Amino acid sequence: MKALILTAKFGMGHYSAAQSLKSDWERSFPGSQAVVRDILSCAMPNFSQKIYQSFELLVRRGSKLYSTFYKFSSHAEKQLNIARYPMGDFLVQCAKRLIRTEKPDIIISTIPVASDIITAYKEKTGDNITLVTCITDISVHPEWVSTGTDYYLVGAEKVKKGLVGRGVPAEQVFVYGIPVRQCFKGQKPAESSLKKHLLIMGGGLGMLPKEMDFYEELSSLPDVETVILAGSNREIYDKLHGRFPHVNVVGYTKKVDEYMGWADLILTKPGGITLFESIHSGLPMMVVHPTLPQELNNAKYIEQHHIGRVLWKRPKNLATAIYEFLMDEYSLMAMRRNMGRIRQALDSGALQKIIGQGTKREERTA
Known part of the structure; x- marks a missing residue:
């Protein structure tokens, strides 16, 4: 059994959470494998570093602008559909190649853009591979909610309640805590x-x-x-x-x-x-x-x-x-x-529960 963990380096928190999830996965399922991949580096190896540097500069020098945009977007309904954007098809094809190469049984995302790309991939290809989104904030920003996500790992009960309030079934949300090293x-x-x-x-x-x-x-x-x-x-x-x-x-x-x-x-x-x-x-x-x-x-x-x-x-x-x-x-x-x-209060057995439910889901859709 193999997990593909997708992340990006918009701040090192997402990447750190991905590495911790890799350890959690391999400890939860002895003999299994988990690999961490930077979705932007895979898609744009020559430009991803410049994108990250620009983001870091924005947060450091333009924190007021960043905060204003974040607050404004937190009150808006998410309209993003990666597949409809100019680079949408390109990103979906990158995801397709990555999935073919890694051959995962499940995908875990620690950053919204990766969840959006995999959602678009699932819609375009019909692949029903299980997608788990791990929210690394103690809040429910619309950017974290994607229709292709089957399960959510969240840091706190208030985040679970926020997702349920947005229509996500409670049984698909696990209060796991934000992942940290063992x-x-x-x-x-x-x-x-x-x-x-x-x-x-x-x-x-x-x-x-x-x-x-x-x-x-x-x-x-x-x-x-x-x-x-x-x-x-x-x-x-x-x-x-x-x-x-x-x-x-x-x-x-x-x-x-x-x-x-x-x-x-x-x-x-x-x-x-x-x-x-x-x-x-x-x-x-x-x-x-x-x-x-x-x-x-x-x-x-x-x-x-x-x-x-x-x-x-x-x-x-x-x-x-x-x-x-x-x-x-x-x-x-x-x-x-x-x-x-x-x-x-944290659900340390969330990954095992997801795999149990994920197997049933595959049987229902077979």
Whole structure:
């Protein structure tokens, strides 16, 4: 049995979710295979990178324009039919070639454009291959809904309710959580320590103050050790590395799960992947000034489920706000318990259930 997982790199969250789903699939069905393919790279190998760079530039430099378009389109009914667009036939043919090459038994998509392309492929060819769409947002934007999708994997009950409200049968929607790597699951809570541990990561670290006073204050917080994961941000790394005794700056690392297991609190941007990495790690979150629509939805989810604090505006003294939160052990414990409840409510057997239902579907249409 083979799964073809389609994604694209409009932000790395979709791609990360696809890789996690590959691991989940192969662990759920020993001896099976899952392959991840970037749908745009397959269709346009010479242009996909330029498309991704343009999107990244839009989000970074034109975030207000992006947010306005996202909000406007969220209130509109989806009218997209890939097959009717100038490149529609080309994209359908690309999908056809990919499916012939990979010979999958099921297709899983972690990005709307892939679901749309496979929907058009199914309509044009009559192929009834099962399509699962994994929604990587904590919201129901019309772009995620496609007539060719047979099942949905969603991050939260509110997303399921939103899909049902749009006419999707409830039995076709599974509250799976946003997929994360297995190493984040089953994390033990941070061991008790006289010191508190703060982890800062995400969003290119643009959320952090540029003034060095902030880092001096952070380093001087009593009994607090801080790790900043700078990732590929060389400017931040060079600026801060080795300058403050209680602030450790780390470049690119594959040990994010270990740092989350070490920390008592994470200061981060509320991306969907980071949100569920924190939930699975039992790590309370502190979010500063979310701006993009997806971040705003995730921040509301954090508040509604009491698993972190959201600073909707930048505070005058961020270091003080962090310290007060770190010292509020009662709230931190309550948030860890709430994260445990979220984990328990997730349908970890969703893939097996889909395969069970998918087999019946093939029998009915045979």
